[in-house]
Amino acid sequence: MRIWKQPISVELLTASNANSAVTHLGIEFLEVGDDFIRARVPVDRRTVQPYGLLHGGVAVVLAETLGSCGAAYTAPEGHRAVGLDINANHLKGTTSGWVTGIARPRAPGPQHPGLANRADQRRGRADLCVAHHDGHAAASLAMF
Secondary structure: OOOOOOOOOHHHHHHHOOOOHHHHOOOEEEEEOOOOEEEEEEOOOOOEOOOOOEOHHHHHHHHHHHHHHHHHHHOOOOOOOOEEEEEEEEOOOOOOOEEEEEEEEEOOOOOOOEEEEEEEEOOOOEEOEEEEEEEOOOOOOOOO
């Protein structure tokens, strides 16, 4: 079932996030389905801690990006979605490649239709982080 209340595409998501933290960190929107958004972030000089490990804050930025975009496009025309809270637990680190996230519906309701988000490293789909993001008319997400 299609959850989007506004037109949405990879191109619209990319354009709406131009000149922001999303582009600075190299986050790329990959796919939009009837009930999900997929994006990825590179593990490179922009996104690692001084000793080469993916910065946990970058994993949270990916979660926040997917949650906020999902929230914005599930909100009715003329409404805005804003984040209320984000909480993350980092389960594993990575030093190379890409981390991919996918946001899907989770426990939708009238004020907080949720999105669940999975992020993984494609080589072996390693669980990396779990994050929960709550926004007005928006998203709760889990990031792996």
